Amino acid sequence: xxxxxxxxxxxAQEVVYASVRKMLMNxxxxxxxxxxxxxxxxSFGTSTMPVREALRRLVAENALEDSANRGVIVPExxxxxxxxxxxxxxxxxxxxxxxxxxxxxxRELAECVRKNDAMQIQTEKRSHVSxxxxxxxxxxxxxxxxxxxxxxxIIDRLWLRAGPWLTIKRQDDDEPFFGVEYHLDLLxxxxxxxxxxxxxxxxxxxxxxxxxxxxxxxxxxxxLARGAKEGAE
Numbered sequence: 001x002x003x004x005x006x007x008x009x010x011x012a013q014e015v016v017y018a019s020v021r022k023m024l025m026n027x028x029x030x031x032x033x034x035x036x037x038x039x040x041x042x043s044f045g046t047s048t049m050p051v052r053e054a055l056r057r058l059v060a061e062n063a064l065e066d067s068a069n070r071g072v073i074v075p076e077x078x079x080x081x082x083x084x085x086x087x088x089x090x091x092x093x094x095x096x097x098x099x100x101x102x103x104x105x106x107r108e109l110a111e112c113v114r115k116n117d118a119m120q121i122q123t124e125k126r127s128h129v130s131x132x133x134x135x136x137x138x139x140x141x142x143x144x145x146x147x148x149x150x151x152x153x154i155i156d157r158l159w160l161r162a163g164p165w166l167t168i169k170r171q172d173d174d175e176p177f178f179g180v181e182y183h184l185d186l187l188x189x190x191x192x193x194x195x196x197x198x199x200x201x202x203x204x205x206x207x208x209x210x211x212x213x214x215x216x217x218x219x220x221x222x223x224l225a226r227g228a229k230e231g232a233e
Contacts, residue, residue, distance in 0.1 A: 012046040017054035019044070024063055024074070025159040027132045027166030031077040034070050063160040074164045079217050082165065086210030089158055090203045096143040096151055097186065097202045098195035104145035109190055112141050116183045123180060132166050138183065142190070168216050182208070 010018070020040075023029050035055060041048045055072045058064040065075050075081075115138045122131040136159070143155050182205035189197035 011050070012044070013050035013053045016040065016044050016046065016050050017057055020054060020058060021063070021160060024058075025156075025163040026136055027163050028129075029074050029164055030167040031074050031164045033074045033164075035064065035072045035074070037072075058160075061157065061160065063157075075161070077165055077213070077217055079214055081161075082210055082213050082217065085158065085162055086206060089162065089206050089210075092151070092154055092158065093139070093143065093206065094199040094203050096146045096148070096155060097190070097198040099146035099148060099151075100142050101190050101193050101195040101198045103147050104142065104190055108141060108145050109187070112138055112190070113187055115141065116180065116187060119183070120180055135166075136163075142186070165213050168213060 020029075020035075029035075037048050037051045037055070040051045040055075044051065055064060059066045059072065062075075064072050067073050115134050119131055119134045119138065122134060140155075143152060146152075182201050185201035186198055186205070189195075189201055
């Protein structure tokens with residue numbers, strides 16, 4: 001009888017890589033934030049080499065930038081990037097939920113309902129961190145239900161780029177929580193097996209979030225412009 005191969009343990013570099021990726025997708029790292037190798041090595045309890053290799057991989061994936069002046073940083077947010085990525089997410093993630101409507105199991109759907117209920121509680125508490133983590137889990141649970149590993153890889157890359165934008169919620173406490181109402185529409189469509197309605201709800205969710213982010217970017221741009229003008233006077 002053939003024995004199963006022992007599961008390979010993760011190397012230090014793989015642990016750092018996976019952890020920083022998750023931090024990016026969860027919105028734990030802000031746009032423009034500098035990642036200091038020595039600090040990361042200390043927090044992960046490793047040498048600097050695995051950290052450098054992990055960051056190099058993320059730079060190659062365009063999830064991070066290697067700036068000549070500042071070192072490795074999270075890419076700055078721009079209106080052009082938000083507009084472009086929002087359109088792409090609507091297409092790709094919309095397809096995922098449409099497929100998921102035909103393949104999601106009752107158990108998977110129940111877990112999504114539970115997470116959305118938990119998000120509602122975090123909304124009432126205005127707990128930004130917990131809300132954002134649950135939001136990613138909610139979306140990815142549904143996307144995985146589409147049973148398409150190749151599509152999941154694409155979505156994973158998209159969230160690497162878009163995740164840091166979610167820190168807007170932490171920078172502006174007055175920023176409303178968005179998404180829960182569209183999640184209810186999405187869950188209803190999934191329960192009914194209605195792929196078109198599921199896509200419509202998901203696209204609305206992404207589009208509204210993208211619009212809110214664009215307004216924040218424009219507001220920040222105007223604030224910086226006023227500050228520069230006042231400083232020159």
